Amino acid sequence: MGKKIKDPGIGNSSAEHVGRLINDNGAFNVVHKNRPRRFSEAYNYLINISWWQFFVLAFISYIIANVFFALLYLAIGIEEITAASGDIYQDFLNAFFFSSQTFTTLGYGAMSPSDMASGIVSSIEAFIGLMFFAFTTGLLYGRFSKPKAAIRFTKHLVLNQLKEHNALMFRIENDRRSTMIQPKVTVTLTLSRKNKKGEYVNDFYNLELERDNINYLPTTWTIVHEIDDKSPLFKFSENDILKQQGELIVMVSYYDESFNQEVHQMCSYLLKDVKLNYRFVKTYYYNEKGEMVLDHKLFNAIESSKS
Helix, strand or coil: CCCEECCCCCCCECCCCCCCCECCCCCECCCCCCCCCCHHHHHHHHHHCCHHHHHHHHHHHHHHHHHHHHHHHHHHCHHHCCCCCCCHHHHHHHHHHHHHHHHCCCCCCCCCCCCHHHHHHHHHHHHHHHHHHHHHHHHHHHHHHCCCCCEEECCCCEEEEECCEEEEEEEEEECCCCCEEEEEEEEEEEEEEECCCCCEEEEEEECCCCCCECCEECCEEEEEEECCCCCCCCCCCHHHHHHCCEEEEEEEEEEECCCCEEEEEEEEEEHHHCEECEEECCCEEECCCCCEEECHHHCCCEEECCC
8 A cells, every 4th residue: 555645735625526736738727816916927927928928918018009109199299290191090100100110219210209298208118119129038038048848748647457467657758859868757646535524635645656767768758657555546446546536746857958957847647537458559660770760649649458
């Protein structure tokens, strides 16, 4: 029987219909309520959103800023920038284009401020534009340089016969061409159960693995937990394992030569989703030149072990 460990940081409380603890993106599944918002968190938010969200947000911010200053120029008088056309829509476009040139410090010279009020506003806008692009450039650098693991986890967690006992297995691979140096894996099992008081609580176990670290990973690595008498799942039959309200929390750490530092990535598997009596299809072979060929299309492929 596996030995329970202390709460690793998730919390002992559970619920009858508890959801998964780790989302597909590797982040903890926590809904924050009444959390105060701080401007200092803006950088962290902008660094972590997706690329398309980042560029859409930057473009919208750029448009809003130029619309705001264009309205200011209209309020001051478009005559201070260029001759009035008599059409409010055309005048707004002229003010917007002038604002864009000022904001980007481009300045074609066709329009320019001719009075004190427009000069002050355009000077302030030019300063804000410089700050905006400096901030955006810093965010772009931060997004590119941020250390980020690129590990692929198989979609399936399989249970199959291994030697004398059954074993839970999943596999990982590097999603980049660089080599993962000294990767190591930890797997924590959380089992939700009902105690004598009728409350739902979590029990935690560190699962022993066939190997929890290797020197390098150029291809794939199958992570194996043998369900022997030391395993917390040993008391359950194959079908009973699938009925458990449990989750395997996986964390992989390795040294990334691209960022010259250690990176981490998390994933999880639910016991109810285990593929019973399946095994992974071999992903690599050797060609006529003696080169190892890794077929990434076969990474998630599984086959029945009873066929």
